[in-house]
Amino acid sequence: MRIDKYLWCVRYYKTRSIATQAIQKGHVTVNGQQAKASRDVFPGDKVTVRRDQINYILQVLDIPANRVGPKLVDIYRKDETPAEAFEHLELLKLSKAHYRATGTGRPTKKDRRDLDEYGMDFNDDEFDNE
Structure with missing residues (x-):
């Protein structure tokens, strides 16, 4: 799954276009490398998202089929933010x-x-x- 779609699916951004803009600005890295919106993410990847002056560190646990509800987000990611x-x-x-x-x-x-x-x-x- 594309990184912009993944971040939208796990509710880090309200729309995919906002997620894409954040990626283009350099606020998202995957496994320590700058990401492009079309980059695929796989289970086990570490994603760092800079939002609201906080660097969120996520580990991808699974790929959702579609956007998930707020209660189900923890099934697909593990938040390792200190x-x-x-x-x-x-x-x-x-x-x-x-x-x-x-x-x-x-x-x-x-x-x-x-x-x-x-x-x-x-x-x-x-x-x-x-």
Whole structure:
């Protein structure tokens, strides 16, 4: 089975065209080699998929005949992604939320003035003495 169809069948991508685009961008490797969309996968192959800043590592267990339901995906692949990858994603989400809350929109004039005022607290004289 083609790698783009396999990734679509095991629900890593919503459509085959999205899977093909990801493969063309170089986000998918098979057994450590860059893949093309037409590359065939076989049971025992290791597939690495870069999605949402996580490198998912999959082992192909079997080839599905068609797209499978979410509960049946584990029959056809074994997910070997380390837990540290998911922890790293959580840290990224927390760090983004630290600077500005989601949904607050663009900074207002007041926000900009507050930032400028914060930057004015530093005295240039302190740095000139060195």
